[in-house]
Amino acid sequence: ENISLDNPDTLLEYFADAEVIEPDKICRPKGDTTFFTTAGVQHIETILREGKELKKKLFIITQPVIRSQCMDKAKDGTSTSFVNFSVEGINANSEEFIDLCNKLIKLIIDTGVNPKQLRFKVENVQDKWGERKFVKTVLTIYFNGIELGECVYMHDYPVTENKKVSIADIGFGVERINWGINNKKCYFPDFDKFYTKNVDSNKFTSIVDCIRSMVLIAGEGIKPSSHDHGYRLRQLSKRFVSRKCGFEVNVISLIHTSFEYWKKWGFKPNIDED
Numbered sequence: 001e002n003i004s005l006d007n008p009d010t011l012l013e014y015f016a017d018a019e020v021i022e023p024d025k026i027c028r029p030k031g032d033t034t035f036f037t038t039a040g041v042q043h044i045e046t047i048l049r050e051g052k053e054l055k056k057k058l059f060i061i062t063q064p065v066i067r068s069q070c071m072d073k074a075k076d077g078t079s080t081s082f083v084n085f086s087v088e089g090i091n092a093n094s095e096e097f098i099d100l101c102n103k104l105i106k107l108i109i110d111t112g113v114n115p116k117q118l119r120f121k122v123e124n125v126q127d128k129w130g131e132r133k134f135v136k137t138v139l140t141i142y143f144n145g146i147e148l149g150e151c152v153y154m155h156d157y158p159v160t161e162n163k164k165v166s167i168a169d170i171g172f173g174v175e176r177i178n179w180g181i182n183n184k185k186c187y188f189p190d191f192d193k194f195y196t197k198n199v200d201s202n203k204f205t206s207i208v209d210c211i212r213s214m215v216l217i218a219g220e221g222i223k224p225s226s227h228d229h230g231y232r233l234r235q236l237s238k239r240f241v242s243r244k245c246g247f248e249v250n251v252i253s254l255i256h257t258s259f260e261y262w263k264k265w266g267f268k269p270n271i272d273e274d
Contacts, residue, residue, distance in 0.1 A: 011085055039084050044090070089167065
């Protein structure tokens with residue numbers, strides 16, 4: 001029987017030897033490399049910000065994230081907010097990294113994908129987090145031309161000027177991997193009831209995306225403003241108003257579905273749904 005990637009428990013079974021970590025806050029404090037948490041691997045940045053040591057450890061985060069640079073690109077397959085499932089190995093060696101890659105590939109195949117239809121790209125990439133520069137090896141997994149996930153090995157991540165660690169980072173967007181494997185499904189799980197046959201799916205996804213992202217930001221107590229996190233909330237609100245013109249949209253119902261969806265994936269809002 002093919003597995004379904006629609007809840008955290010199924011994913012955790014494939015990486016049972018890893019510790020489960022609570023997601024970071026969506027809105028990151030001043031001084032971090034981004035306004036919002038954009039991937040589970042940013043928990044490394046949280047560890048360092050809190051003055052803790054990067055010890056050998058394997059952990060999992062099912063992390064709701066926001067990538068505001070996708071605000072005007074939202075459609076089926078791309079969104080400003082989604083769940084990033086990540087497995088992070090601190091001080092992981094190359095054999096441990098390959099083991100994680102194999103587990104992710106097995107997980108994808110167990111959804112019913114024909115292994116012969118998978119394609120892989122391996123490349124070495126220069127990267128930079130704030131002032132930290134490093135080289136990483138990236139294995140990208142594709143199915144029918146759609147990127148499903150990435151396996152990243154940072155050979156020498158610079159903790160300080162004199163100390164470096166290796167980091168294995170395995171991750172994918174839950175919504176995208178489900179849609180990529182079967183793009184006849186709605187891109188946003190749990191929102192199927194809002195889509196109708198007569199509605200352009202990409203257009204409606206861009207409307208739903210605004211609500212989902214606003215629920216995450218507002219859920220942390222952020223109010224619309226002219227700067228930082230509040231400005232992004234304001235931008236999303238404006239896009240929602242313009243995009244929903246000509247559509248019958250039940251805003252309260254969309255908010256409720258978004259609220260419940262994010263909580264299912266570990267989001268702990270600071271304010272209640274009302």
